[in-house]
Amino acid sequence: MTHEDIWRALDALAAEHGLSASGLARKAGLDATAFNPSKRIGADGRARWPSTESVAKVLAATGAGFADFAALVTGAAALPRGGRPGIGRRIPLIGLAQAGGDGYFDDGGYPVGGGWDEISVPEVGDPNAYALEISGESMEPVFRDGDVVIVSPGAPVRRGDRVVVRTQRGEVMAKELKRQSARRIDLRSLNPAHPDYSFELPEIAWMHRIVWATQ
Structure with missing residues (x-):
């Protein structure tokens, strides 16, 4: 953001x-x-x-x-005509720890399959938005165990954004985009007790922006 x-x-x-x-x-x-x-x-x-x-x-x-x-x-229209707040809708939900498993995302990083739960959230502009439930302390103090983050595959990603990244090896992590060049991305861990990461772009399957969190 x-x-x-x-x-x-x-x-x-x-x-x-x-x-x-x-x-x-x-x-x-x-x-x-x-x-x-x-x-x-x-x-x-x-x-x-x-x-x-x-x-x-x-x-x-x-x-x-x-x-x-x-x-x-994110650049999406949040309100329908008339200026009223959008009604809620249900979006797919899984635990962040599950997200690295097979069968939850297609090659483009969109949720697929029947293994997802659902959660009701206020209207989100991206029709492909999904939710991940945080477990553990690796993202404290920003996100804590039990928090749910809403992720938008269609939102533009810029330096400083909090993102969910999946590597070609199947690792899924929530980090902050520190820097992106034509060849690599650098990610900052939200918990300072955990290391930062750097990847060559071919090592990344997809990167999606976190647009909201229920805390």
Whole structure:
């Protein structure tokens, strides 16, 4: 999730309600200039992020849920026409430890087969989205045992995103994309007690973006 992703999501949410960035800020009870493009970069050239309080006020004012906002962060339309929050739907669910087994994904990394459970989640823009239940402590403190992450195969992946990666050897891991070049990817472990990884691109079967977590 990058600085540009968050601001794009706020702009998209404003547009879906027929508002400008200033109009969205006013609707949320914020200063009208809070979301202006000039406020997104500081005087020192560093990126400025909207506060979590500002985002919470925007969601409350528009009636959007966090899942709706997360979908917009991926570039998908989160709300149907009329500006109402999307209804829930059921998506496939398995444990992260199971995901490395055969028969759960096709060659493109899309869920297949009858071994999946299902979970009800707020509307997610990607029709191929699936859920993984975390087990163990390898992803603490970001994700803990029992948390469920929602994964979008169709979402664009950028440096700094949290991703689920499957290697050609069948290993499945949740990491942060540290860097990607034309030849390799570097992954940062979410738990600092665990090592980082680096792979040549041919070693990777697929890489999908985590767009939401139930915690």
